[in-house]
Amino acid sequence: MERKVFDAEFAEDRSHTTTVLSPHQRVRAGVAAGVLAGLVGFVGRLVARYARRVWDSPTSQRVRAVTAYRARKAPTDVARLVWFVLRGNWRWLVKFWSWATYADLRADARRARLAGDAQTRRTAQELIRSDATARWAKAGIVVRRLVITARIIGPVAVLLWAVNSWMVRAAMWPWLAGLYAALDTAWSMLVVVAPAVLSALPVVWVVAAAFEGRDKTPGAGWLVRPDRDDADSWIDERMISKALAHLGISPLDRFYKDGGELVYTVAARKDGDGTFAQIRLPMGVTADMVAARRSKLAANLGRASLETWPTKGDEDGILDLWVADKGVLRGGAGEWPLVHDGQVDLFEGVPFGLSQRGLVINAPLIGVNWLIGGRPGQGKSAALRTLLLGAALDPTAELWVFVMGQSPDFDPFAPRLARYHMGMDDSVAEAATRALEDLLSEMERRGKVLGEQPGRPPKVSRKLADRRALGLHPLVCGIDECHELFQHPRLGKKAAELAVRLIKRGRKYGIVLLLATQSPTKDSIPREVTRNISCGVAFSVADQVANDGLLGSGKYAAGIRATELRINTDRGTCVAVGITDETFELVRTFYVPLEDGADEVSPVIARAMALIDDAGRTIASSARLEIGPAAPAEVDELADLAAVVGREDRVRTQQVLARLVEHNPDHYSGWSFAALASMLADHGITARKSHGVMTVHAADVTAALARRDTAETHGDAAGEQSGTRGVLPTTSPAETPRADQGKHDSGRWGDADQGTR
Numbered sequence: 001m002e003r004k005v006f007d008a009e010f011a012e013d014r015s016h017t018t019t020v021l022s023p024h025q026r027v028r029a030g031v032a033a034g035v036l037a038g039l040v041g042f043v044g045r046l047v048a049r050y051a052r053r054v055w056d057s058p059t060s061q062r063v064r065a066v067t068a069y070r071a072r073k074a075p076t077d078v079a080r081l082v083w084f085v086l087r088g089n090w091r092w093l094v095k096f097w098s099w100a101t102y103a104d105l106r107a108d109a110r111r112a113r114l115a116g117d118a119q120t121r122r123t124a125q126e127l128i129r130s131d132a133t134a135r136w137a138k139a140g141i142v143v144r145r146l147v148i149t150a151r152i153i154g155p156v157a158v159l160l161w162a163v164n165s166w167m168v169r170a171a172m173w174p175w176l177a178g179l180y181a182a183l184d185t186a187w188s189m190l191v192v193v194a195p196a197v198l199s200a201l202p203v204v205w206v207v208a209a210a211f212e213g214r215d216k217t218p219g220a221g222w223l224v225r226p227d228r229d230d231a232d233s234w235i236d237e238r239m240i241s242k243a244l245a246h247l248g249i250s251p252l253d254r255f256y257k258d259g260g261e262l263v264y265t266v267a268a269r270k271d272g273d274g275t276f277a278q279i280r281l282p283m284g285v286t287a288d289m290v291a292a293r294r295s296k297l298a299a300n301l302g303r304a305s306l307e308t309w310p311t312k313g314d315e316d317g318i319l320d321l322w323v324a325d326k327g328v329l330r331g332g333a334g335e336w337p338l339v340h341d342g343q344v345d346l347f348e349g350v351p352f353g354l355s356q357r358g359l360v361i362n363a364p365l366i367g368v369n370w371l372i373g374g375r376p377g378q379g380k381s382a383a384l385r386t387l388l389l390g391a392a393l394d395p396t397a398e399l400w401v402f403v404m405g406q407s408p409d410f411d412p413f414a415p416r417l418a419r420y421h422m423g424m425d426d427s428v429a430e431a432a433t434r435a436l437e438d439l440l441s442e443m444e445r446r447g448k449v450l451g452e453q454p455g456r457p458p459k460v461s462r463k464l465a466d467r468r469a470l471g472l473h474p475l476v477c478g479i480d481e482c483h484e485l486f487q488h489p490r491l492g493k494k495a496a497e498l499a500v501r502l503i504k505r506g507r508k509y510g511i512v513l514l515l516a517t518q519s520p521t522k523d524s525i526p527r528e529v530t531r532n533i534s535c536g537v538a539f540s541v542a543d544q545v546a547n548d549g550l551l552g553s554g555k556y557a558a559g560i561r562a563t564e565l566r567i568n569t570d571r572g573t574c575v576a577v578g579i580t581d582e583t584f585e586l587v588r589t590f591y592v593p594l595e596d597g598a599d600e601v602s603p604v605i606a607r608a609m610a611l612i613d614d615a616g617r618t619i620a621s622s623a624r625l626e627i628g629p630a631a632p633a634e635v636d637e638l639a640d641l642a643a644v645v646g647r648e649d650r651v652r653t654q655q656v657l658a659r660l661v662e663h664n665p666d667h668y669s670g671w672s673f674a675a676l677a678s679m680l681a682d683h684g685i686t687a688r689k690s691h692g693v694m695t696v697h698a699a700d701v702t703a704a705l706a707r708r709d710t711a712e713t714h715g716d717a718a719g720e721q722s723g724t725r726g727v728l729p730t731t732s733p734a735e736t737p738r739a740d741q742g743k744h745d746s747g748r749w750g751d752a753d754q755g756t757r
C-alpha cells in the first residue's frame with residue numbers, strides 16, 4: 001500500500017515537473033511550433049503546386065490520355081495479342097513446311113510446267129535435288145562434329161569424375177584442385193541460370209510469335225495518336241478497309257472474299273482537321289459507287305455523313321477519301337482575318353473561309369465569276385458580303401451591288417459602291433440590267449485597250465490595272481437574289497443573255513460577276529450561266545438538281561454533295577468548286593457580323609474609304625476616270641485643242657502640237673504636222689498663215705465646238721439611248737465627268753445611283 005502511495009506521489013511529482021515551463025520557454029516553444037507548422041504548410045503548398053503543374057503538363061496529359069486509351073482498349077488488345085501469337089506459330093509452321101518440302105521451288109517448277117517452260121522446270125527440279133543433297137550433307141557434317149566432340153569430351157568427363165571420386169581435393173595437385181573449383185563454379189552458375197532461361201523461354205517464344213503473327217496488312221494502328229480526342233474512332237487503313245468491306249458493293253465483297261487487300265496509293269495520313277487516304281479500287285468498283293453509299297460508309301467509320309467525303313480521284317477507279325476529325329466541322333471559321341486591319345490585292349484573292357484541311361482559303365476574284373446558292377438563311381448573303389468586303393479593301397477596285405429584294409445586307413457598303421440599288425421594284429431590275437449592258441460595253445472597250453498595248457496582253461494584270469489612264473482596274477459587280485432578275489417578266493430574258501455573254505467573255509478583262517441565289521434551278525438561273533461559272537458555292541441545298549446547278553453537273557454523282565449539309569446546323573458551311581485547285585472544298589466561311597446591333601462591316605468600309613483617300617482616288621472619280629471613255633481611242637481631240645489654244649487668239653501649229661503632247665502624251669506623242677492637219681480637217685478647221693507661220697485660230701476652234709454641240713442637241717432630241725458614251729465636255733479630260741452623266745436621270749455613279757437605296 002505504502003509503495004502504491006509512493007508511486008502516486010512520484011507520478012504527481014513528474015507531471016508537475018513536465019508541465020511547468022518558464023514564460024521564456026513557453027514563447028520559444030510556441031515560436032518553434034509556429035515555424036514548424038508554417039514550414040510544413042509551405043512545403044505542402046509547394047508540393048501541391050508542383051504536383052498540379054506536373055498533372056497539368058502536356059506530357060502528363062498525354063500519359064493520362066494514353067493510359068486511359070490503353071485501358072479502354074485492353075480487352076481488344078489482349079484478344080488481338082492472343083490471335084497474333086496463334087497466327088505467329090502457324091506462320092512459323094508454314095515456313096518450316098515450305099522449307100522442308102521446298103515449296104517455293106516446287107511452285108516454280110509447277111508454274112514452269114504449266115507455262116511449258118521445260119528449261120526453267122528442269123532448273124527448278126535440279127535446284128531441289130542439289131539443295132536436298134547439300135542439306136543432307138550439312139546435316140551429316142553436323143552429326144559427325146557432334147560425335148567427335150562427344151568422343152573427346154566423354155572420356156575426359158569420365159576421367160575427371162573418377163579422379164574426383166577417388167581423391168580428396170587437398171591431396172590433388174593445385175592446378176587440378178583449381179580446375180575442379182572452376183568446374184564447380186560453372187556448375188553452380190548453370191544451376192541458377194538454366195531454370196531462369198528455361199522459364200523465360202516461353203515468354204520469348206510468345207513475344208516472337210506475336211511479332212511474327214502481327215497484322216501485316218496496311219495500317220497496324222497500334223498507338224497511333226491515342227492522345228487525340230477522337231482516339232477511339234481514329235481512322236487508319238484497316239478501319240477504312242473494314243468500312244469499305246461492309247458497304248454491300250458486290251464486286252468489292254467478292255474481292256474481299258477472295259482474300260484481296262486494297263492498295264492505298266496514299267496511306268491514311270493527317271490532313272488538316274481530318275484524315276485523307278487514296279485507294280485504288282479493285283476491278284468492277286468505281287469511286288462513284290462508293291460515294292453513292294456515303295451514309296453507310298460514314299456509319300461504318302463512326303462519323304456523320306458530313307464528316308465523310310468519298311470522292312472520285314484522278315480516275316474513276318481511284319477513291320479520294322477525306323474523313324473529318326469528330327465534331328471539328330461544328331466549330332466556325334473564326335474571325336475574318338481582315339476585320340481589324342489589312343488591305344487586299346484582288347489579284348491575290350480574298351480570305352473567304354477555312355478549308356476542310358483547316359487552311360485559310362484565299363478565294364480568287366480576278367479571272368473568275370461566282371455563283372453562290374443554298375437554302376434561305378444558310379449564309380449566301382454573308383458569303384457574298386465577305387467577298388465584296390475583300391474587294392472593297394482593294395483601293396483600285398470598283399464595286400457595284402444590286403440586291404433584288406428588300407434587305408439591308410449591303411447598306412453599310414453604300415459609301416464604297418459606285419452603283420448600289422436595293423429593293424423589290426422594277427427600277428432595281430432595270431438598273432441591274434443596265435449595269436450588265438454597261439459591263440458588256442466596258443468589256444469591249446477593255447478588249448480594245450488591251451489590244452492596243454505593247455505585246456497585246458491576253459488579260460488584265462495587276463500592272464495594267466494600276467495604270468489609271470487605261471481604265472482596266474478590277475470591276476466587281478454583285479447581284480444578290482439574282483433569280484429575281486433572271487425571272488423578271490420583262491427584263492429577265494435580256495438580263496440572262498447579257499449575264500451569259502459577260503460570264504463567258506468578261507473574265508479576261510478584270511470584270512467579275514458575283515451572283516447569289518436561293519434557287520439555282522434551270523428556270524431561275526440560265527443554264528448557260530451555271531455551265532460557265534468558274535466558282536460554284538453551295539450552302540445546304542435540298543436536292544441533286546440544286547447541287548449540280550451550283551457546283552456543276554455530275555458533282556452529286558461524284559460525291560460532291562451540299563445535300564449533306566444540314567439546314568441551320570451547318571449554316572455558314574458550304575461546298576465550293578473552282579476556288580482552289582482541289583476538286584472541291586468544304587468551306588467554313590468567315591462571318592463578318594451585321595445583325596442585331598452588331599456591325600463589323602461599317603468599320604471595314606470606313607477603312608476601305610481611307611484606303612481610297614490615301615491612294616488619291618474617289619469613288620466617283622475612279623468611276624469617271626476608269627470606266628468612262630478615257631481610253632486612247634476615245635480621246636476628245638477637239639476639246640483638247642480648245643484647251644491648248646485657251647484664251648489666245650491664235651497659236652502657232654508647232655506650239656499647238658507641243659502643248660497637245662504635254663497635255664496627253666499617251667495620245668499625241670509622235671504626232672506630225674500632217675496628223676494635226678488631218679485632225680483639224682476632221683473638225684472643219686484649217687490652219688492659217690499669219691506673219692509667215694502657220695497658226696490655229698481660237699475663233700475657228702470655238703466655231704467647231706459650237707457646230708458639234710448643235711449636232712449633239714439634235715441627236716439627243718432624236719432619242720439617243722440611255723447610257724450612250726463617247727462625248728466628253730471641253731474641260732480638262734483628266735478630271736472630266738462623263739459627258740452623259742448630267743444628261744441621264746438613270747444615274748451612273750455615286751449618289752445619283754444611290755437614289756433608290
Ligand SMILES: Nc1ncnc2c1ncn2[C@@H]1O[C@H](COP(=O)(O)OP(=O)(O)OP(=O)(O)O)[C@@H](O)[C@H]1O
Nearest residue numbers: 376377378379380381382518571572589590591595
Ligand atoms: N459563316 C457564318 N458563320 C456563322 N453564322 C453565319 C455565317 N453565315 C451566316 N450566318 C448566320 O446565318 C444568318 C443568315 O445568313 P445570310 O443572311 O447570309 O443567309 P442567306 O442564305 O443569304 O439568307 P437569305 O436567302 O434569306 O437571304 C446570319 O444572320 C448569320 O447569323
